[in-house]
Amino acid sequence: MTTVPTVSSTAATLAIRSENVCRHYRMGETVIRAVDGISLEVPTGEFVALLGTSGSGKSSMLNLIAGLDRPTSGSVIVEDRDLAKLSREELAKYRLHVVGMVFQSFNLIPSMTLMENVDLPLRFAEVDRGQRESMAREALERVGLRARVNHRPSELSGGEQQRAALARALINRPKLLLADEPTGNLDSHTGTEIMNMLRDFNRELGMTVVMVTHERTLAERYAQRMIFLADGKLVDDRPNDPGFQAEDRP
Amino acid sequence: MKLPDLTELALRNLRESLLRNSLTTVGISVGVASLVAMLSLGIGLQQLASRRLVKSGLFDTVIVSSRREMRGMGREEERNGPIPGESRVLDEPARLEIEHMANVSEAYPDIRFATELRFEDKPHLTMVSALPDSAKSNDAFDGMKGSFFSSDNAPEAILQKSFAEELLGKTPPLGAPEPGVGELAAPLLGKELVMRYAQRAASSTPATGTDTNSVSADDFAGVSYSVVSREQKLKIVGVSDLDPESMRGPTRAKVFLPLKLAESLHVMQATDLREISRASSDQPVYSSISVRVKNPAQIQATEDAIKKMGFTTFSIADASRGLRQFFGVLYAFLGIFGSLALIVASIGIVNTLVMAILERRREIGIMKAIGASDSDVRKLFFAEAGAMGVLGGMLGVVFGWAIGQAINFGTNIYLKRQSLPPEHFWAVPWWLVAFAIGFAVVVSLVSGLYPAGRAARLDPVQALRYE
Numbered sequence: 001m002t003t004v005p006t007v008s009s010t011a012a013t014l015a016i017r018s019e020n021v022c023r024h025y026r027m028g029e030t031v032i033r034a035v036d037g038i039s040l041e042v043p044t045g046e047f048v049a050l051l052g053t054s055g056s057g058k059s060s061m062l063n064l065i066a067g068l069d070r071p072t073s074g075s076v077i078v079e080d081r082d083l084a085k086l087s088r089e090e091l092a093k094y095r096l097h098v099v100g101m102v103f104q105s106f107n108l109i110p111s112m113t114l115m116e117n118v119d120l121p122l123r124f125a126e127v128d129r130g131q132r133e134s135m136a137r138e139a140l141e142r143v144g145l146r147a148r149v150n151h152r153p154s155e156l157s158g159g160e161q162q163r164a165a166l167a168r169a170l171i172n173r174p175k176l177l178l179a180d181e182p183t184g185n186l187d188s189h190t191g192t193e194i195m196n197m198l199r200d201f202n203r204e205l206g207m208t209v210v211m212v213t214h215e216r217t218l219a220e221r222y223a224q225r226m227i228f229l230a231d232g233k234l235v236d237d238r239p240n241d242p243g244f245q246a247e248d249r250p
Numbered sequence: 251m252k253l254p255d256l257t258e259l260a261l262r263n264l265r266e267s268l269l270r271n272s273l274t275t276v277g278i279s280v281g282v283a284s285l286v287a288m289l290s291l292g293i294g295l296q297q298l299a300s301r302r303l304v305k306s307g308l309f310d311t312v313i314v315s316s317r318r319e320m321r322g323m324g325r326e327e328e329r330n331g332p333i334p335g336e337s338r339v340l341d342e343p344a345r346l347e348i349e350h351m352a353n354v355s356e357a358y359p360d361i362r363f364a365t366e367l368r369f370e371d372k373p374h375l376t377m378v379s380a381l382p383d384s385a386k387s388n389d390a391f392d393g394m395k396g397s398f399f400s401s402d403n404a405p406e407a408i409l410q411k412s413f414a415e416e417l418l419g420k421t422p423p424l425g426a427p428e429p430g431v432g433e434l435a436a437p438l439l440g441k442e443l444v445m446r447y448a449q450r451a452a453s454s455t456p457a458t459g460t461d462t463n464s465v466s467a468d469d470f471a472g473v474s475y476s477v478v479s480r481e482q483k484l485k486i487v488g489v490s491d492l493d494p495e496s497m498r499g500p501t502r503a504k505v506f507l508p509l510k511l512a513e514s515l516h517v518m519q520a521t522d523l524r525e526i527s528r529a530s531s532d533q534p535v536y537s538s539i540s541v542r543v544k545n546p547a548q549i550q551a552t553e554d555a556i557k558k559m560g561f562t563t564f565s566i567a568d569a570s571r572g573l574r575q576f577f578g579v580l581y582a583f584l585g586i587f588g589s590l591a592l593i594v595a596s597i598g599i600v601n602t603l604v605m606a607i608l609e610r611r612r613e614i615g616i617m618k619a620i621g622a623s624d625s626d627v628r629k630l631f632f633a634e635a636g637a638m639g640v641l642g643g644m645l646g647v648v649f650g651w652a653i654g655q656a657i658n659f660g661t662n663i664y665l666k667r668q669s670l671p672p673e674h675f676w677a678v679p680w681w682l683v684a685f686a687i688g689f690a691v692v693v694s695l696v697s698g699l700y701p702a703g704r705a706a707r708l709d710p711v712q713a714l715r716y717e
Contacts, residue, residue, distance in 0.1 A: 018453065089624065097621070103714070109617075111266045121620045124251055124626055126622070169620075
């Protein structure tokens with residue numbers, strides 16, 4: 001498996017560290033400060049919720065952590081890698097090997113079957129076909145979609161699609177799972193199902209999870225820590241005890 | 251991404267927009283078909299011309315004569331070569347020496363004389379020449395009525411069409427339609443011609459011919475010979491439509507005899523007196539001989555070797571070089587015109603792939619989000635362009651071949667109606683198939699450069715927002 005360059009870190013147990021990170025966009029004469037000087041630290045294995053209203057900068061912050069976007073200033077260091085200093089190719093390798101992502105709209109490729117969607121990251125990682133198939137099958141089994149491997153996304157319910165997206169996010173065994181409104185398009189029952197899976201991956205696989213949501217109750221129920229953003233700034237950062245609310249399964 | 255995965259994904263993507271990608275592929279195939287059709291026409295025409303010219307004997311024949319023959323004609327060889335008194339005699343040993351050269355298939359004496367032929371008691375003066383057995387492959391005899399000589403010494407004659415017209419008194423007035431060769435041959439084939447000729451004989455040999463007039467002479471070197479008037483009956487076996495001696499100009503013959511027969515007749519020729527005076531032995535001496543080479547490409551080397559022996563040579567190799575140059579230019583023009591359609595098709599590829607980027611913008615964003623690099627995305631679009639090129643190229647070669655067959659078929663129907671033999675002037679060699687497919691792939695990949703680059707540079711955040 002290919003690795004990406006690392007930087008030395010004084011806090012090896014930190015999964016994510018951002019220092020005064022900014023992401024500004026220019027729209028005509030106006031400068032939009034999507035992320036405006038956020039500094040935070042996320043220890044390895046923590047389940048963090050980024051909360052805020054629409055336009056608060058939570059998704060922009062998640063994109064910076066995911067290496068999909070670059071900060072205008074400041075730094076984002078994930079698993080000892082300073083993302084701002086990575087080249088485009090290195091960022092692609094980082095996204096392939098370090099990060100798994102789940103989106104509100106699932107983002108499965110409609111022309112591919114579930115099996116093909118799930119094994120797509122393995123193709124980019126140049127894993128042999130045989131190994132790829134067994135890994136994809138195992139990941140789909142883990143999310144309860146063994147019987148659906150040859151179905152296309154359009155043939156599945158929203159919950160099943162999100163489970164498939166989770167299987168794809170986990171296929172490369174990432175250290176960091178980033179979820180952008182993972183239950184936004186799901187009913188509450190299915191949403192709970194997905195959230196339980198996220199919590200299980202966090203607990204069983206020791207994965208650091210950063211979830212963007214605007215539903216405070218969801219964050220309180222599952223996240224160990226809640227970070228509140230408003231107008232691109234960090235306005236509150238508080239610990240949470242999810243075990244207290246979330247032990248009951250639906 | 252590995253090549254098999256890349257190919258699989260590219261083909262899957264092409265299948266997703268089947269109609270549009272099929273139309274683009276058909277566009278490429280039309281371009282390739284046009285290229286193949288144009289070039290295969292050029293190649294076919296060149297092969298036809300080469301076949302015709304080789305068959306005509308124009309490009310594989312060197313006419314060799316003694317330098318003395320050229321005296322006073324201002325030839326460069328004469329000026330630069332050995333002085334005439336020292337030039338070699340073109341006799342039987344010289345002929346054999348030439349015939350045994352590596353590239354030479356045969357060297358035969360050029361027997362050619364003007365004489366009187368009687369047909370139904372009417373005399374006709376004409377030029378007669380001798381043909382070797384190998385001349386039967388000459389395409390001048392392709393449309394011949396009757397047959398070639400039954401043997402190399404049979405007392406038979408083949409007439410050129412214009413002489414047949416003369417014998418039958420059917421010479422058409424200028425501008426009037428000529429009678430067909432079949433019409434002329436019917437009353438002549440199997441009939442007898444009587445050839446009167448002057449036989450050269452050594453004076454010691456008593457004349458034993460059927461005629462009585464004989465003249466004997468002593469030349470200045472003391473060699474004595476006799477000229478005896480003789481007759482030879484000849485059976486007309488063929489009438490040829492075309493002129494096998496078209497390159498000979500005014501000395502071309504209208505009546506042809508088998509070579510061995512002509513040699514055995516010892517017909518007195520215009521140059522005999524001079525050559526006999528120079529002969530060092532009693533070997534036959536020739537005014538000129540025709541040398542056929544095994545391959546027209548070796549004609550220049552053969553000519554040079556013969557010149558070194560002290561003879562003058564003549565061939566139309568220079569014309570052959572000109573012909574090759576002509577076909578080179580023809581290829582270039584046909585290739586350029588054929589490629590134009592492919593260039594137009596390449597714009598179709600750019601259009602298709604740019605449309606695909608717009609449609610698959612989100613898909614590109616997803617791929618980047620889950621770890622695809624810029625080069626993965628670039629390669630994927632490249633592979634799609636290349637796949638269209640390969641498919642279009644293969645389809646185009648089939649189309650081009652079919653177009654060629656159709657045109658060949660149609661033209662042969664026309665030739666048949668004009669009473670001309672069918673021809674195959676269309677050729678699709680393997681190198682052209684490989685070149686056409688390769689060219690289609692290269693053009694497709696070049697066309698894919700811009701769209702692939704554009705797809706690779708897509709910002710994943712923007713792409714994921716696209717609905």
